[in-house]
Amino acid sequence: MWTTVSRTDHRRLSTGGRAARTLKFGAATLCLAAVSVTTGCGGENTGSESSVTVATSSNGLSFLPIMVAEENGYYKDAGLNVTQTSVKGGSTGLSALAGGSAQFYAGLPESLISASAAGSEAKIISALTQTNDYKIVSSSGIDSLSQLSGKKFGMLNEGNGTDVQPKQVLDDAGVGSESVQFIASGSVSDRLSALEAGQIDATILNTPFEFQAEEAGFNTIADLSDEVDDYPAQVIMSGTKTLEDKPETVKEFLKATNKATKFINENPDEVTQIAVESTGIEKNLVQKGLKEFISTKHYSESGEVSDEGLEWASKTLSNYTDQNIPADLDDLVDLSYLPGGES
Known part of the structure; x- marks a missing residue:
């Protein structure tokens, strides 16, 4: 069961289309609590693997591609030593990106839209999902x-x-x-x-x-x-320093995660036990959720981020907060690190 506890000028791709499982959580939680600077936790190690930390906003089924990529060895095959941790909310996740204690954060797009008003330079680099499961x-x-x-x-x-x-x-x-x-x-x-x-x-x-x-x-x-079609309920974000200093690590992470997404869509029965252990919920309920996700094409294989979905997220923030929401949401998205992305 999971614990609960920065700019590169790339062209955005066209949008609009539709674990060791609990790995090194003690160290990960300490790092996130300290919000360490760019060295230390989650940084490059001295061995052949690149060590990174990915934080998620909950342990729901939407984050299963990350768990499967670890369990199936896709991250290891890509030369990545991935630590996973769950944080309480987008502000904590984005703080981890800014401080360097996490290189990736998966959560609601609203968190970055809000943070951008406060000067965050993190980017949405992939859609993990393409429908709203709330x-x-x-x-x-x-x-x-x-x-x-x-x-x-x-x-x-x-x-x-x-x-x-x-x-x-x-x-x-x-x-x-x-x-x-x-x-x-x-x-x-x-x-x-x-x-x-x-x-x-x-x-x-x-x-x-x-x-x-x-x-x-x-x-x-x-x-x-x-409420809205093609809403990217969970997106993967990364900070300016990671994108600038470790572009190949970012690409390999997304490639491995994308491979896991395709595996889930094609083999939902084979990932059930991983999902049970990641959520701590009974097998029959996990199977029910996976069945729904497969039928609704919840997991995004392309990684593209729907303009309509981001605009809806921006609208809800504008309607119910006094935040200074950015007018151009394209500035928050960089999909060039996806497999097949262009610079």
Whole structure:
């Protein structure tokens, strides 16, 4: 089970198309907590392999390509010694990129859109997924979005994608997000625990945790994939220094991850156990989630980032925060490191 705890002028490719498993977590967590500078944790080692750290925003099934690339030896074959760690939210992940304690961060695109307003020079370098797997889950007795008026809604923190996305859904449904009390309730597992304890009435969960909630008697009342097509719910980001100093490492990391994505899409049954160990959730629920992901083409084999999806993410941030959202989202994306990318 996973723990929960910078510029190169390249041309962007055209867009619009649709583990040792818990590896070295003690060292990784210490490095991220310290937000070390560019030497030390996650830097190049003196051996034949290049050591890198990848942080993820949760342990949901969307991050399975990273786990499979490690388990199947794709990173090792590429000359990479990869440490994986899970961090609580985009601000922590992007801080790890800026400090050099992680070379890659996989999370919601909203985190980088927000951080860019504060001067972050990190880039989105690949889409890990191309559909939104978040669902709104409510306590028993609440069967529709309209019944959330006056209720407590759990999200990660204010201004995060788990905050602005459900607000957009509520307003689009005519409920009125201002009628709902949004409460910072922590990570996915924390939010599920808060729901079980009756501290909140609804929350936003990603796959397969919504299935876990359903088995506990809660209701799924909204699917955020209905809001927008081709939304890159999880993207891979990297910092300026890594992109400038280790371009070949970046390319090899994306190539190996892309290989794992294709393996998952073609062999979902063979990766079930890896998924069970990465999420800590029962096998039947993991299988249900993988079946849904394969049928909806959730995992992105191209790595391309949908313009429509990024614009929706930008819109939700503009609607529900006072952040200075960048006008040109192309400046946040550099897909030239993908297999077949151009400089």
